[in-house]
Amino acid sequence: MKNDLFEYPIQSDQVIERLIRWIDQNYSFYCLTFGNGHDYPEGTFPDQILAGNTVLEKGSLWEHSNYPAAGIISYDYKNQLEKLSSKNPILVKVPDLTFFKAELRITWDGDKIYSNQALPEKSLEGANTKIDSTPIEIQALTSKEEYIRVFEAIQNEIIEGNTYEMNYCIAYQASFEKLDPITSFFKLMQLSPMPFSGLFKSNVKYLISASPERFLKKEASRLIAQPIKGTSKRGKNKEEDEASKRILLQSEKERAENLMITDLMRNDLSKVSQIGSVHVPELFGVYSFPKVHQMISTVQSELLPKIGLKEIFQATFPMGSMTGAPKISTMELIEKFENFQRGWFSGALGIIQENGDFDFSVIIRSIVADLETKKLYFAVGSAITIDAEAEQEYEECLLKASALLEVLRGS
Template identity: 65%
Template sequence: MNSETHQYQFKNIGEIEQIIQWINREYSFLCLTSGNEHQYPQGTFPNQILAGNTAIEADELWTSKGQNIAGIISYDFKNQLENLQSENPAWINVPDLTFFKSEIKIRWESDSIFSTVEIPESVWKEKVALSQSEKVTISPLTSRESYLENFKKVQNEIIEGNTYEMNYCISFEGKTSHFDPILAFFDLMKLSPMPFSALFKAKSKYLISASPERFLKKSGNQLIAQPIKGTAKRGHTNDEDERNKSNLLHSEKEQAENLMITDLMRNDLSKVSETGSVNVPELFGIYSFPKVHQMITTVSSQLKTNTTFREIIEATFPMGSMTGAPKIKTMEIIDQIENFTRGWFSGTLMLIDENGDFDSSVIIRSIISDLEKNKLYFGVGSAITIDADPNAEYEECLLKASAILEVLSGK
């Protein structure tokens, strides 16, 4: 990719909206990411746009070097890694791997926009709509009653010793006619700006993501995982907010959920790391976002010499926070109890640098849309343990869905 040779004054986020509308017309693939100025351990996604017209096939992805790449690994890639299958219906069909070569890169900071191509003068004169105009009618695929019934099934699996903790997810689906994913993305950023926010396009399919969670980050021979387990709502007053935060920090239930997934991630990282190098720099860290407080743990390790990108993914995917433990058996139960194919939801969005370093998010708090089929869906979930309360877990799912529902309803 060419070095950044064009610099422009950065005035406000509206200019990024103008640029992305232009990019969307010109390129089949794009990936806009933003960290929204969050102070997050090990940093956030960069404020940048990558775009291109060339998809990367699987064989090339695993051996690709010397170029910027962006893409998504679908949750159902698990079926290629283990003896698993997903027979539930898919509202939107997506490939297991969707990656593209970046032909241009645009990034922005406090007062400047840098681009590897010249941005046409006409772009700055474009008028950008204020918000997503179409109100989308959303239907939950799982009723509250069905959720509570399935909750009991999961706890029975725990009693039988088949799983210790399972991330049970439900889906919301909608049909559209004039849905604009770009406007919806910026609406979602106003409501829920996150450290791993992203807008991803692959031809007619779009991901609109307000993810708070990192999957993996590779810097040189260091590997970082940051599973989230533990959620509390924000308070209406400072006192209530601090009380909710403290309750989350000291909750034995939330700590137990977090620790199970932390141990799972430590085990996954150990498969590709130097013996004795896996450690936990921060356990049960509490971080606050617009709608929720989250309990986040950081696990790090030193990679074995000559470990490949494919070996890292095969050892760690899917992320334990979206499956539960033990991972393989729990994924079998997920396919039996859930009633939809997850697809991009609970997969990972990845940014891969020319030197092979990468960063990636967990695809949660995200809308997946297909403009060709006039459809969209999103999933939400929570961890079920033997001590979990079904009504509280269902309310947690609705809390996680609240910002997306607000965007799609136009409220």
């Protein structure tokens, strides 16, 4: 043992998958995260597994201390923060808050696994629990024609002054006979390894996530938000790829979208931060991922004393990159124009340390599945402004959906 941790050698590339299959059999909740080696400002999710059998009720969550935890805040938690409602069809029913106390914590590096508990030998050897997933027929809930019709209606709302920018999302759903979330997650990691990738289990419900976006990170008194607004496709060769990055960086439309949400996040952080501490270390940073380039800005601040998780989320949730601006009136329009309840999609997946520091991603590029009802869904979206073009925004949605469709159709 090293530093009171149990050490085990990594003997094959599949050892983490074998571990998570054993954990899947023995724990009601777990959160597997990968940073996938990305050079991301302020770091990525850790390569880590947290697992437990103790759900955290709302009071315990807000009073959290002295133990690691993980969980999901549903987008529809907004209804507890503002006078809002969600009455659109539910694709997979989930609670507003889903958090657990971590009893088991496992990390790894190049050649060793470290665990806070002794692991049985069979956990490293693996268990014969793999499900043979079958290809899944995916149903788009919004046709291209309907998308364009709604797009034009949203631009009319912008003309009327009811919103400046709205993140309009479209959903895909499916029923399935067999789905192995673990196999699906590792296939998604091959296709789209992201800095905030995660596999989350809550009893029979799973989140399979390849998110590129951080929502909020807390380090001591420092709070960090990193909204993404601005997307371009990767090129087929180096010259084409660099040209795509330049076009994204120089696009007045994409910069305007990014700036609007950056300003919104600055305003949100100011509600819980020391006066004059909110600043933007990086504006319009362009970062490359397997299928897209993204424009990312970083906002930082120093928290006021005695501000806890509850107050931070009351001030900042949901993230502006998934709503638009102004936030409350735009969320009302999202309810009007979208045809599904977002649920876990565009909520936040997070890990909380013993000292109260945390890191939350934005739940995008993610599949939500219920193994009991045998239903799943995912959603994609983009920011609609007065300068946006319907065809271009629709193609951006298809690009964001491509890896998820490949995982499910090719299972």
